[in-house]
Amino acid sequence: MIEKTLSIIKPDAVERELGDSIKKIFLNNGLNISKSKKVKITKQEASEFYKVHETKPFYEELCAYLSSGPIIVMILEGENAILKNREIMGATNPKDAAEGTIRKLYGISIDKNSVHGSDSLDNATKEINFFFKN
Ligand code: CMP
Numbered sequence: 001m002i003e004k005t006l007s008i009i010k011p012d013a014v015e016r017e018l019g020d021s022i023k024k025i026f027l028n029n030g031l032n033i034s035k036s037k038k039v040k041i042t043k044q045e046a047s048e049f050y051k052v053h054e055t056k057p058f059y060e061e062l063c064a065y066l067s068s069g070p071i072i073v074m075i076l077e078g079e080n081a082i083l084k085n086r087e088i089m090g091a092t093n094p095k096d097a098a099e100g101t102i103r104k105l106y107g108i109s110i111d112k113n114s115v116h117g118s119d120s121l122d123n124a125t126k127e128i129n130f131f132f133k134n
Helices: 011-015 019-028 043-049 059-066 081-089 102-106 121-131
Strands: 002-009 032-039 071-079 115-117
Touching (some): 002 019, 002 081, 002 121, 019 071, 019 102, 043 059, 081 102, 081 115
Antiparallel strands (some): 002 115, 032 071
8 A cells, every 4th residue: 555654854864964875765665755854842832742752851952852852754655664664764763674774774773763663554644744834
C-alpha cells in the first residue's frame, strides 16, 4: 500500500549539515520526499507534537531538545512508507541500530538520534497534519 509518513531531521543532524545525506538515503531506498521544509519550533509546539510521550520521564528533555535548533520536516511517500522509514532509521538508540541505518551512521545518543519517523498510520496522519496543515 502506498503510504505517507512524517520524517524529521533533528537538530543534531541539521547542525552537522547532514540533511542532504539523510535525504539521499530515503531516496535510494525508494521513498519519495513530497514536501520538505526547515523550521524551528517552540518548546510549546514540541510538547504538543510529542504529547504521546507526556507521561515518560524523558518528556521534558525531549521537548527542550526538539525545539533547541532548526529541524527539517518532510513527508515521505512510497510503498509501506511507515515501516520502511522505520527500517531505514534503525533502532531508537543508535547503540542498538543495525549497520547501514541512519541512526547507526549518524546518531550520537538516544536523544540525539538524528531522525524521527511516525510509528503508525494514525500517528503519521496526525504528525503530517501538525506540520503541513493545508
Ligand atoms: P523519536 O523517534 O523522536 O521518538 C521519541 C524520542 O524520545 C525518541 O526518538 C528518542 O530520541 C527520545 N528518547 C529519549 N529517551 C528515550 C527512552 N528512554 N526511550 C525511548 N525514546 C527516548
